[in-house]
Amino acid sequence: MNTSDLYTQHVLPTYGRFPLVPVRGAGCRLWDETGKSYLDFCTGIAVCSLGHCHPRLVEAIREQAGNLLHCSNLYQIPQQAELAEEINTHHVRLAGKIFFSNSGAEANDGLIKSARRFGHKRPQADGKPRFEVITFQQSFHGRTLGSMSATGQAKIQEGFDPLLPGFRYLPFNDTAAIEAGIRPETAAVLLEPIQGEGGVNMATPEFLRAVAAVCKKHDLLLLFDEVQAGFGRCGDSMAWRMISPEIQPDGISWAKGMGGGVPIGAFWLSDRVIDDSGTALSSLMGPGSHGSTYGGNPLVCAASLAVLKEIRQKELAAHALLMEVRIRETIRSWNLPVITAVRGSGLLLGIGLDPALIPTPEGKTAALVVVSKLMEHGLLTPPAGPNTFRLLPPLNVTEEEIDEALAIIKTALAS
Numbered sequence: 001m002n003t004s005d006l007y008t009q010h011v012l013p014t015y016g017r018f019p020l021v022p023v024r025g026a027g028c029r030l031w032d033e034t035g036k037s038y039l040d041f042c043t044g045i046a047v048c049s050l051g052h053c054h055p056r057l058v059e060a061i062r063e064q065a066g067n068l069l070h071c072s073n074l075y076q077i078p079q080q081a082e083l084a085e086e087i088n089t090h091h092v093r094l095a096g097k098i099f100f101s102n103s104g105a106e107a108n109d110g111l112i113k114s115a116r117r118f119g120h121k122r123p124q125a126d127g128k129p130r131f132e133v134i135t136f137q138q139s140f141h142g143r144t145l146g147s148m149s150a151t152g153q154a155k156i157q158e159g160f161d162p163l164l165p166g167f168r169y170l171p172f173n174d175t176a177a178i179e180a181g182i183r184p185e186t187a188a189v190l191l192e193p194i195q196g197e198g199g200v201n202m203a204t205p206e207f208l209r210a211v212a213a214v215c216k217k218h219d220l221l222l223l224f225d226e227v228q229a230g231f232g233r234c235g236d237s238m239a240w241r242m243i244s245p246e247i248q249p250d251g252i253s254w255a256k257g258m259g260g261g262v263p264i265g266a267f268w269l270s271d272r273v274i275d276d277s278g279t280a281l282s283s284l285m286g287p288g289s290h291g292s293t294y295g296g297n298p299l300v301c302a303a304s305l306a307v308l309k310e311i312r313q314k315e316l317a318a319h320a321l322l323m324e325v326r327i328r329e330t331i332r333s334w335n336l337p338v339i340t341a342v343r344g345s346g347l348l349l350g351i352g353l354d355p356a357l358i359p360t361p362e363g364k365t366a367a368l369v370v371v372s373k374l375m376e377h378g379l380l381t382p383p384a385g386p387n388t389f390r391l392l393p394p395l396n397v398t399e400e401e402i403d404e405a406l407a408i409i410k411t412a413l414a415s
């Protein structure tokens with residue numbers, strides 16, 4: 001039986017999958033079972049930050065797999081401790097502590113649990129705990145019950161109610177709405193500095209600063225979801241630093257690009273003191289408060305350590321910025337009316353399309369039509385919302401590969 005028939009018979013149909021069966025990857029390239037090669041600007045949705053089968057990553061995985069694949073978090077895992085130090089010292093560069101999960105949704109669940117703990121420690125005037133987390137329309141925080149409830153998109157939640165209570169979705173980049181939107185039960189604000197799945201929408205510096213000021217004024221946690229945007233993808237170690245580098249968040253979540261392809265996520269809590277008795281925020285998640293059997297095991301931590309060191313030592317965040325300039329200048333020079341905007345930062349870019357100029361069959365969005373066309377021409381890209389497709393190449397993509405991808409885009413859109 002071929003792969004497609006096996007899927008139909010045995011795998012839950014939660015994804016509308018393209019008829020593409022990848023079997024091998026190297027760098028920016030992916031090959032399917034028929035031997036056709038693609039330029040991969042999807043990278044497992046911003047996961048393979050070093051491209052496919054990068055030698056440093058492959059070697060780290062090989063070596064660790066031969067020494068010790070897994071052991072319990074009941075014991076001390078040197079790779080996990082070293083990875084936490086690498087992240088704190090070189091990427092976050094603020095005092096705090098990290099919990100390792102297996103995915104972005106789980107990392108966000110950890111932030112939500114931390115906000116609830118904080119709301120117990122710093123309750124309302126009448127002593128009732130605060131619990132509400134404000135998030136934003138068009139956000140995406142994951143598919144677990146908690147992270148789905150945090151997500152400000154009705155289509156993600158359809159048919160799964162009752163949702164986890166304690167979330168309210170405000171309009172993104174609306175300073176007045178956040179300033180007027182705080183209630184006595186509010187404990188935290190969670191946002192993507194650059195929304196990915198929601199269409200690649202960047203927070204403005206004014207908005208991000210207003211959110212930070214509101215958090216300070218009302219004693220709320222400021223939480224950033226950097227699951228897609230973090231670790232160099234947007235042109236700095238962290239995406240919020242591309243917008244307002246002076247801001248110091250209380251919590252951060254990551255996954256996707258930090259593992260380069262192995263399943264790892266994490267959340268970070270600041271060591272900031274939150275009361276008069278000197279309690280650190282990071283101390284609220286003490287022994288017994290949270291856990292994960294797989295989270296931060298030796299294999300995934302050794303892999304992530306190799307990825308993050310390569311990103312830092314080869315200055316791939318700065319390279320992402322250079323490639324962004326190349327992409328923007330080339331697209332501007334085409335003057336194609338079908339492209340309405342290039343949004344985002346570094347190598348998290350959304351190309352906005354004018355749906356009126358793209359013939360779309362019933363039930364298909366302009367983004368899906370273009371993504372399918374690009375695939376035919378040998379370029380893989382993910383959509384983001386109905387009228388945007390994303391460019392998410394590996395952070396070490398070359399100028400030649402960028403030019404090759406742009407040529408494919410130009411040809412496909414011109415037709």
Ligand SMILES: *Cc1c(COP(=O)(O)O)cnc(C)c1O
Pocket residue numbers: 102103104105106108140141142143192196197225226227228229255256265
């Ligand atoms: C992908 C994504 C998630 C969910 O991550 P999973 O690993 O799929 O659970 C959460 N937040 C953002 C911003 C994402 O892009």
